[in-house]
Amino acid sequence: MSRLISISAKLAGLLGVSLVCCYTPDLDHHVYKCDRGKCPDGLYCADNLYCGKPIEECAILGIKINETTALCLSRTSPTTDQCNAALTSRMTCTQLGVTPELCTGLPGADCAYCCRK
Protein backbone atom coordinates (compact mmCIF):
# COMPACT_ATOMS: atom_id res chain seq x y z
CA MET A 1 0.00 0.00 0.00
CA SER A 2 2.83 2.38 0.85
CA ARG A 3 4.32 1.60 -2.53
CA LEU A 4 1.05 2.56 -4.16
CA ILE A 5 1.01 5.82 -2.24
CA SER A 6 4.59 6.50 -3.30
CA ILE A 7 3.72 5.91 -6.95
CA SER A 8 0.64 8.12 -6.63
CA ALA A 9 2.74 10.88 -5.11
CA LYS A 10 5.19 10.66 -7.99
CA LEU A 11 2.38 10.81 -10.50
CA ALA A 12 0.85 13.78 -8.72
CA GLY A 13 4.25 15.45 -8.83
CA LEU A 14 4.44 14.74 -12.53
CA LEU A 15 0.99 16.26 -12.94
CA GLY A 16 2.13 19.32 -11.04
CA VAL A 17 5.29 19.68 -13.11
CA SER A 18 3.27 19.27 -16.27
CA LEU A 19 0.99 22.12 -15.37
CA VAL A 20 3.90 24.50 -14.72
CA CYS A 21 4.50 25.27 -18.31
CA CYS A 22 3.13 27.43 -20.93
CA TYR A 23 4.21 30.16 -23.19
CA THR A 24 4.71 33.28 -21.06
CA PRO A 25 7.49 35.41 -22.48
CA ASP A 26 8.72 38.26 -20.34
CA LEU A 27 8.03 41.31 -22.51
CA ASP A 28 8.33 43.89 -19.77
CA HIS A 29 12.07 44.34 -19.83
CA HIS A 30 12.86 45.02 -23.45
CA VAL A 31 11.24 46.68 -26.43
CA TYR A 32 10.76 45.13 -29.85
CA LYS A 33 10.52 47.05 -33.07
CA CYS A 34 7.42 46.31 -35.08
CA ASP A 35 7.79 44.17 -38.20
CA ARG A 36 5.34 45.68 -40.68
CA GLY A 37 2.98 46.31 -37.82
CA LYS A 38 3.47 42.90 -36.19
CA CYS A 39 4.26 42.59 -32.51
CA PRO A 40 4.23 39.79 -29.96
CA ASP A 41 0.81 38.68 -28.76
CA GLY A 42 -0.69 41.25 -26.42
CA LEU A 43 1.44 44.10 -27.72
CA TYR A 44 0.54 46.70 -30.33
CA CYS A 45 2.61 48.67 -32.74
CA ALA A 46 3.04 52.27 -31.64
CA ASP A 47 3.54 54.75 -34.48
CA ASN A 48 4.58 51.85 -36.68
CA LEU A 49 7.82 51.77 -34.74
CA TYR A 50 7.78 50.00 -31.38
CA CYS A 51 5.73 47.40 -29.64
CA GLY A 52 3.88 48.30 -26.47
CA LYS A 53 0.58 47.73 -24.78
CA PRO A 54 -2.03 50.01 -23.37
CA ILE A 55 -1.27 50.53 -19.72
CA GLU A 56 -2.73 53.11 -17.40
CA GLU A 57 0.61 54.74 -16.69
CA CYS A 58 1.06 55.76 -20.34
CA ALA A 59 -0.95 58.12 -22.51
CA ILE A 60 -0.88 55.73 -25.46
CA LEU A 61 1.29 52.55 -25.22
CA GLY A 62 4.15 51.36 -23.16
CA ILE A 63 5.55 48.55 -21.03
CA LYS A 64 5.40 48.27 -17.30
CA ILE A 65 8.89 47.83 -15.90
CA ASN A 66 7.93 47.51 -12.27
CA GLU A 67 5.21 48.51 -9.82
CA THR A 68 5.95 52.22 -9.98
CA THR A 69 7.74 52.70 -13.27
CA ALA A 70 6.56 52.39 -16.88
CA LEU A 71 8.30 52.98 -20.17
CA CYS A 72 5.90 54.93 -22.34
CA LEU A 73 6.27 55.01 -26.11
CA SER A 74 4.82 56.81 -29.14
CA ARG A 75 4.88 60.28 -30.42
CA THR A 76 2.52 62.75 -28.91
CA SER A 77 1.53 66.25 -29.74
CA PRO A 78 3.90 68.95 -28.63
CA THR A 79 1.54 69.90 -25.87
CA THR A 80 1.05 66.47 -24.42
CA ASP A 81 3.32 63.97 -22.78
CA GLN A 82 3.76 60.19 -23.13
CA CYS A 83 2.91 59.86 -19.50
CA ASN A 84 -0.66 59.63 -18.27
CA ALA A 85 -0.64 62.92 -16.47
CA ALA A 86 -3.34 61.90 -14.05
CA LEU A 87 -1.28 59.10 -12.58
CA THR A 88 2.33 59.59 -13.49
CA SER A 89 4.95 62.10 -14.33
CA ARG A 90 8.25 61.81 -16.12
CA MET A 91 9.47 64.52 -13.81
CA THR A 92 9.32 62.22 -10.79
CA CYS A 93 11.51 59.61 -12.49
CA THR A 94 14.80 61.11 -11.45
CA GLN A 95 16.11 57.97 -9.83
CA LEU A 96 15.10 55.27 -12.20
CA GLY A 97 17.32 52.45 -11.16
CA VAL A 98 16.30 50.75 -14.37
CA THR A 99 18.92 48.73 -16.19
CA PRO A 100 19.52 48.60 -19.02
CA GLU A 101 18.53 52.07 -19.95
CA LEU A 102 15.91 51.23 -22.51
CA CYS A 103 15.08 54.58 -24.13
CA THR A 104 18.69 55.13 -25.15
CA GLY A 105 18.50 52.41 -27.75
CA LEU A 106 15.29 53.54 -29.33
CA PRO A 107 16.01 56.30 -31.84
CA GLY A 108 13.14 57.77 -33.72
CA ALA A 109 10.48 57.35 -31.09
CA ASP A 110 9.40 59.35 -28.22
CA CYS A 111 10.28 57.35 -25.19
CA ALA A 112 9.84 58.36 -21.60
CA TYR A 113 9.93 56.85 -18.17
CA CYS A 114 6.78 57.62 -16.29
CA CYS A 115 6.64 57.12 -12.56
CA ARG A 116 3.72 57.06 -10.18
CA LYS A 117 3.11 60.37 -8.51
Next chain:
Amino acid sequence: MCFPRWKSKVSYWVIKLAIPGAAVGSLLAGLLVAGDAEAGRGFRRQRARYECKQSNDIARSELDRARRYWESGMIYYDAKEYAKAHQEFLTAYEISKLPDFLINLAQTSSHMGKGTDAIKYLEDYVQECPGAPDAPMARQRIDELRIAQAIKEGEKPPPSPPLRLPPTPALVLLGAGAGFLIIGAGLGGGAIVASKEVGDASKHGLVFDTSLQSAERRGRALEGAAIGFDVIGGLTLLCGAAWVGAFYYQEKTGLQISLRPSPSGLALAGSF
Protein backbone atom coordinates in the same frame (compact mmCIF):
# COMPACT_ATOMS: atom_id res chain seq x y z
CA MET B 1 41.70 -50.44 24.58
CA CYS B 2 41.33 -47.32 26.59
CA PHE B 3 38.30 -45.08 26.69
CA PRO B 4 37.66 -42.04 28.75
CA ARG B 5 34.74 -41.95 31.07
CA TRP B 6 31.69 -41.44 28.88
CA LYS B 7 29.72 -39.24 31.11
CA SER B 8 29.07 -35.66 32.05
CA LYS B 9 30.45 -34.65 28.71
CA VAL B 10 27.52 -34.44 26.41
CA SER B 11 24.80 -32.30 27.78
CA TYR B 12 22.40 -32.35 30.60
CA TRP B 13 19.66 -33.61 28.41
CA VAL B 14 21.77 -36.40 26.99
CA ILE B 15 22.77 -37.39 30.47
CA LYS B 16 19.19 -37.28 31.54
CA LEU B 17 18.13 -39.28 28.58
CA ALA B 18 20.79 -41.90 28.99
CA ILE B 19 20.41 -44.68 31.48
CA PRO B 20 21.30 -43.73 35.05
CA GLY B 21 24.98 -43.60 35.67
CA ALA B 22 26.02 -43.47 32.04
CA ALA B 23 26.05 -40.91 29.29
CA VAL B 24 25.02 -41.65 25.77
CA GLY B 25 28.58 -42.34 24.92
CA SER B 26 28.67 -44.98 27.56
CA LEU B 27 26.30 -47.08 25.55
CA LEU B 28 28.70 -47.04 22.70
CA ALA B 29 31.57 -47.55 25.07
CA GLY B 30 29.82 -50.52 26.56
CA LEU B 31 29.46 -52.02 23.16
CA LEU B 32 33.04 -51.33 22.32
CA VAL B 33 34.82 -52.20 25.49
CA ALA B 34 32.89 -55.12 26.79
CA GLY B 35 35.42 -57.57 28.00
CA ASP B 36 38.28 -55.13 27.52
CA ALA B 37 41.01 -55.37 30.11
CA GLU B 38 41.04 -51.59 30.64
CA ALA B 39 37.35 -51.25 30.63
CA GLY B 40 37.36 -50.19 34.23
CA ARG B 41 38.14 -46.67 33.05
CA GLY B 42 34.99 -46.66 31.00
CA PHE B 43 31.50 -47.87 31.45
CA ARG B 44 30.70 -51.34 30.56
CA ARG B 45 27.29 -51.81 29.24
CA GLN B 46 25.96 -54.20 26.77
CA ARG B 47 22.54 -53.57 25.38
CA ALA B 48 20.05 -56.26 26.08
CA ARG B 49 18.81 -58.08 23.05
CA TYR B 50 15.30 -56.70 23.27
CA GLU B 51 16.39 -53.05 23.40
CA CYS B 52 17.28 -52.41 19.78
CA LYS B 53 16.54 -54.01 16.49
CA GLN B 54 19.13 -56.38 15.20
CA SER B 55 21.86 -54.79 13.21
CA ASN B 56 24.71 -56.18 11.19
CA ASP B 57 27.95 -56.86 12.97
CA ILE B 58 30.46 -54.05 12.65
CA ALA B 59 34.14 -54.64 12.24
CA ARG B 60 36.21 -53.58 15.20
CA SER B 61 38.31 -51.31 13.01
CA GLU B 62 35.16 -49.46 11.99
CA LEU B 63 34.12 -49.11 15.59
CA ASP B 64 37.52 -47.64 16.36
CA ARG B 65 37.07 -45.13 13.58
CA ALA B 66 33.63 -44.25 14.84
CA ARG B 67 35.03 -43.79 18.34
CA ARG B 68 37.64 -41.33 17.09
CA TYR B 69 34.97 -39.28 15.41
CA TRP B 70 32.89 -39.46 18.56
CA GLU B 71 35.82 -38.19 20.64
CA SER B 72 36.44 -35.38 18.22
CA GLY B 73 32.75 -34.53 18.28
CA MET B 74 32.79 -34.39 22.06
CA ILE B 75 35.64 -31.89 22.01
CA TYR B 76 33.67 -29.67 19.66
CA TYR B 77 30.56 -30.19 21.75
CA ASP B 78 32.30 -29.07 24.90
CA ALA B 79 33.54 -26.01 23.01
CA LYS B 80 29.92 -25.34 22.00
CA GLU B 81 30.81 -25.72 18.35
CA TYR B 82 27.69 -27.69 17.68
CA ALA B 83 27.83 -27.67 13.89
CA LYS B 84 31.26 -29.27 13.90
CA ALA B 85 30.28 -31.66 16.67
CA HIS B 86 27.22 -32.60 14.66
CA GLN B 87 29.32 -33.39 11.63
CA GLU B 88 31.63 -35.59 13.66
CA PHE B 89 28.74 -37.49 15.27
CA LEU B 90 27.13 -37.89 11.90
CA THR B 91 30.27 -39.41 10.46
CA ALA B 92 30.53 -41.71 13.44
CA TYR B 93 26.93 -42.76 12.93
CA GLU B 94 27.40 -43.36 9.23
CA ILE B 95 30.38 -45.58 9.99
CA SER B 96 28.90 -47.54 12.84
CA LYS B 97 25.12 -47.20 12.41
CA LEU B 98 24.92 -47.37 16.18
CA PRO B 99 21.61 -45.82 17.20
CA ASP B 100 23.18 -44.18 20.26
CA PHE B 101 24.66 -41.56 17.99
CA LEU B 102 21.16 -40.54 17.02
CA ILE B 103 20.74 -39.02 20.46
CA ASN B 104 23.93 -37.06 20.10
CA LEU B 105 22.80 -35.88 16.69
CA ALA B 106 19.43 -34.89 18.12
CA GLN B 107 21.15 -32.92 20.83
CA THR B 108 23.45 -31.00 18.49
CA SER B 109 20.56 -30.34 16.12
CA SER B 110 18.55 -28.96 19.00
CA HIS B 111 21.43 -26.65 19.97
CA MET B 112 21.63 -25.42 16.40
CA GLY B 113 17.95 -24.54 16.46
CA LYS B 114 17.03 -27.36 14.09
CA GLY B 115 14.15 -28.73 16.09
CA THR B 116 12.68 -30.66 13.20
CA ASP B 117 15.95 -32.51 12.65
CA ALA B 118 16.25 -33.20 16.36
CA ILE B 119 12.77 -34.73 16.40
CA LYS B 120 13.61 -36.86 13.40
CA TYR B 121 16.77 -38.22 15.01
CA LEU B 122 14.90 -39.05 18.21
CA GLU B 123 12.11 -40.72 16.29
CA ASP B 124 14.68 -42.79 14.48
CA TYR B 125 16.24 -43.69 17.81
CA VAL B 126 12.94 -44.78 19.31
CA GLN B 127 12.20 -46.78 16.21
CA GLU B 128 15.59 -48.44 16.34
CA CYS B 129 15.60 -49.07 20.06
CA PRO B 130 11.98 -49.32 21.20
CA GLY B 131 12.92 -51.33 24.26
CA ALA B 132 15.79 -49.14 25.43
CA PRO B 133 15.50 -47.80 28.97
CA ASP B 134 15.79 -44.25 27.69
CA ALA B 135 13.17 -44.68 24.93
CA PRO B 136 10.38 -43.17 27.11
CA MET B 137 12.60 -40.18 27.80
CA ALA B 138 13.28 -39.86 24.09
CA ARG B 139 9.54 -39.86 23.40
CA GLN B 140 9.03 -37.23 26.07
CA ARG B 141 11.77 -35.14 24.52
CA ILE B 142 10.11 -35.46 21.12
CA ASP B 143 6.92 -34.06 22.62
CA GLU B 144 8.81 -31.19 24.20
CA LEU B 145 10.52 -30.35 20.95
CA ARG B 146 7.22 -30.44 19.09
CA ILE B 147 5.69 -28.03 21.58
CA ALA B 148 8.71 -25.75 21.23
CA GLN B 149 8.37 -25.94 17.46
CA ALA B 150 4.68 -25.06 17.66
CA ILE B 151 5.41 -22.07 19.89
CA LYS B 152 8.13 -20.96 17.52
CA GLU B 153 5.78 -21.26 14.57
CA GLY B 154 3.14 -19.31 16.48
CA GLU B 155 5.54 -16.44 17.03
CA LYS B 156 6.17 -16.06 13.33
CA PRO B 157 4.05 -13.43 11.64
CA PRO B 158 1.33 -14.93 9.49
CA PRO B 159 2.39 -15.31 5.90
CA SER B 160 1.30 -12.32 3.93
CA PRO B 161 -1.13 -13.14 1.17
CA PRO B 162 0.30 -12.95 -2.32
CA LEU B 163 0.00 -9.48 -3.77
CA ARG B 164 -2.68 -9.38 -6.42
CA LEU B 165 -2.23 -6.87 -9.16
CA PRO B 166 -5.10 -4.62 -10.13
CA PRO B 167 -6.90 -5.40 -13.40
CA THR B 168 -4.85 -4.83 -16.52
CA PRO B 169 -7.10 -2.06 -17.92
CA ALA B 170 -6.62 -0.10 -14.69
CA LEU B 171 -2.87 -0.43 -14.98
CA VAL B 172 -3.09 0.52 -18.65
CA LEU B 173 -5.03 3.64 -17.69
CA LEU B 174 -2.42 4.52 -15.09
CA GLY B 175 0.39 3.94 -17.54
CA ALA B 176 -1.33 5.84 -20.35
CA GLY B 177 -2.13 8.72 -18.00
CA ALA B 178 1.47 8.91 -16.87
CA GLY B 179 2.58 8.70 -20.49
CA PHE B 180 0.30 11.55 -21.55
CA LEU B 181 1.52 13.64 -18.65
CA ILE B 182 5.12 13.01 -19.61
CA ILE B 183 4.36 14.00 -23.20
CA GLY B 184 2.53 17.07 -21.88
CA ALA B 185 5.52 17.95 -19.74
CA GLY B 186 7.81 17.62 -22.77
CA LEU B 187 5.60 19.85 -24.87
CA GLY B 188 5.34 22.32 -22.02
CA GLY B 189 9.12 22.38 -21.86
CA GLY B 190 9.18 23.23 -25.56
CA ALA B 191 6.73 26.05 -24.94
CA ILE B 192 8.93 27.38 -22.15
CA VAL B 193 11.96 27.34 -24.46
CA ALA B 194 10.05 29.34 -27.07
CA SER B 195 8.91 31.67 -24.33
CA LYS B 196 12.50 32.30 -23.26
CA GLU B 197 13.49 32.96 -26.85
CA VAL B 198 10.83 35.62 -27.36
CA GLY B 199 11.29 37.09 -23.90
CA ASP B 200 15.07 37.33 -24.16
CA ALA B 201 16.00 40.81 -22.92
CA SER B 202 19.12 40.85 -25.08
CA LYS B 203 16.81 41.29 -28.08
CA HIS B 204 15.95 44.82 -26.94
CA GLY B 205 15.53 47.14 -29.85
CA LEU B 206 15.43 44.36 -32.46
CA VAL B 207 12.69 43.85 -34.98
CA PHE B 208 10.09 41.28 -34.05
CA ASP B 209 10.97 39.39 -37.23
CA THR B 210 9.65 36.24 -38.79
CA SER B 211 11.89 33.93 -36.75
CA LEU B 212 10.62 35.47 -33.52
CA GLN B 213 7.08 35.35 -34.86
CA SER B 214 7.65 31.68 -35.68
CA ALA B 215 8.97 31.07 -32.17
CA GLU B 216 5.87 32.69 -30.77
CA ARG B 217 3.57 30.55 -32.90
CA ARG B 218 5.51 27.47 -31.92
CA GLY B 219 5.29 28.40 -28.27
CA ARG B 220 1.53 28.91 -28.47
CA ALA B 221 1.03 25.64 -30.32
CA LEU B 222 3.18 23.71 -27.87
CA GLU B 223 1.36 25.30 -24.98
CA GLY B 224 -2.00 24.24 -26.38
CA ALA B 225 -0.80 20.71 -27.01
CA ALA B 226 0.79 20.50 -23.58
CA ILE B 227 -2.40 21.58 -21.88
CA GLY B 228 -4.37 19.08 -23.95
CA PHE B 229 -2.07 16.22 -23.03
CA ASP B 230 -2.01 17.30 -19.41
CA VAL B 231 -5.79 17.35 -19.19
CA ILE B 232 -6.19 14.01 -20.96
CA GLY B 233 -3.32 12.50 -18.99
CA GLY B 234 -4.65 13.83 -15.70
CA LEU B 235 -8.14 12.47 -16.32
CA THR B 236 -6.80 9.13 -17.49
CA LEU B 237 -4.55 8.93 -14.47
CA LEU B 238 -7.39 9.79 -12.13
CA CYS B 239 -9.59 7.11 -13.68
CA GLY B 240 -6.81 4.55 -13.40
CA ALA B 241 -6.03 5.57 -9.82
CA ALA B 242 -9.71 5.38 -8.88
CA TRP B 243 -9.95 1.94 -10.42
CA VAL B 244 -6.83 0.72 -8.64
CA GLY B 245 -8.03 2.29 -5.40
CA ALA B 246 -11.42 0.60 -5.75
CA PHE B 247 -9.68 -2.69 -6.46
CA TYR B 248 -7.58 -2.53 -3.31
CA TYR B 249 -10.55 -1.32 -1.30
CA GLN B 250 -12.51 -4.33 -2.45
CA GLU B 251 -9.56 -6.56 -1.64
CA LYS B 252 -9.41 -5.15 1.85
CA THR B 253 -13.09 -4.96 2.74
CA GLY B 254 -14.71 -7.56 0.50
CA LEU B 255 -17.16 -4.92 -0.71
CA GLN B 256 -18.01 -5.32 -4.39
CA ILE B 257 -18.41 -2.08 -6.30
CA SER B 258 -19.47 -2.00 -9.93
CA LEU B 259 -20.48 0.57 -12.50
CA ARG B 260 -23.36 -0.69 -14.61
CA PRO B 261 -25.40 0.82 -17.43
CA SER B 262 -28.89 1.77 -16.44
CA PRO B 263 -31.86 3.28 -18.30
CA SER B 264 -30.92 6.69 -16.95
CA GLY B 265 -27.21 6.35 -17.64
CA LEU B 266 -24.71 4.65 -15.35
CA ALA B 267 -25.41 3.24 -11.92
CA LEU B 268 -22.92 2.57 -9.17
CA ALA B 269 -23.81 -0.66 -7.43
CA GLY B 270 -22.27 -2.29 -4.39
CA SER B 271 -22.68 -5.58 -2.59
CA PHE B 272 -21.13 -7.43 0.33
